[in-house]
Amino acid sequence: MFKVDTKAPPARFFEDFTEGQQMPVVTKGPMQVGHQVRWAGACDNYASEFHHDDDVAKSQGLPGVLLSGPFMACYMLTEVSAWLGANARVTSFWDRNSGPTTPRDMAHIHGKVKRLWTEHGDGFVEIDCHIENQHGKVTTPGGVVARLPLRDRSAA
């Protein structure tokens, strides 16, 4: 089994975030059918032919192969979680499939701190996030809530 080069996210605390703070944009792509195939394999889901056969996709009125909406959303969840750091425990996430992602599209993942609050000795952060393609169209709006430890617990 090949060795994966792993990298732990940095350890961050509640106090490291401020409302309005922007996550550095993470760019994925150009997206390829191979990305979709790898996702399909990881999910054991080969039922939707339009996700890997261009002719089938076009016969169904689609522009071509579409990358899975949940796949793109999970990319976003992964990158936002990594930005929040190794101490963060993501408690909720939502996403909407607003626009298609097709092979050769770019996916620019954005995030911004919407709200910070403390509760029962823990910090919480709410992130507004979305994926934008190379045309500036938002394909995947979403949001993340995570629990973060306080550097100074007496502040809670």
Added chain:
Amino acid sequence: MSDTQAQSADIVDIAQMAASLKAMEGPLGEADSMPIEYVSVRRMALAVENFDPIHYDEAAAKARGYRGVVAPWPLLWLVFFNCRDAPLQFTFGRATIHGQDSYEFHEPLIVGDVVTVSASVRQTSVKQGKSGAMGVIVTRREFRNQRGQLCAVMSTTNLRR
């Protein structure tokens, strides 16, 4: 057909759609279980380009306070597609569109766990879209580990037209 007749037909269709959707509400098949395996966890982590060592290395995961190698949350989709004996069955429309998802995350899924998923159609409605009426179906899935602990809740919204 006159405008009045067409409107009446639309109302009947919408009422039929609403009744058909309402009949779908409730449990969706039997609860089903599957083990969380190391290779599946690694494969999913690679697919979503998550290189956090807690998804690959037991020692790294334990050093961060976990019981073992942690499944990245997208692995819920593997469970979704493997434990789906009773997919949604519609009596109208031609296409189902995956609209949106929301998730609650609780107890992490760990390699060696056996996860049980139970699904139910929680909410249905009929919405007027640009291309006509469409059904809105919210399906909720609860994922629990072998200890009975709630690991995650996934709510999926599908549109049928």
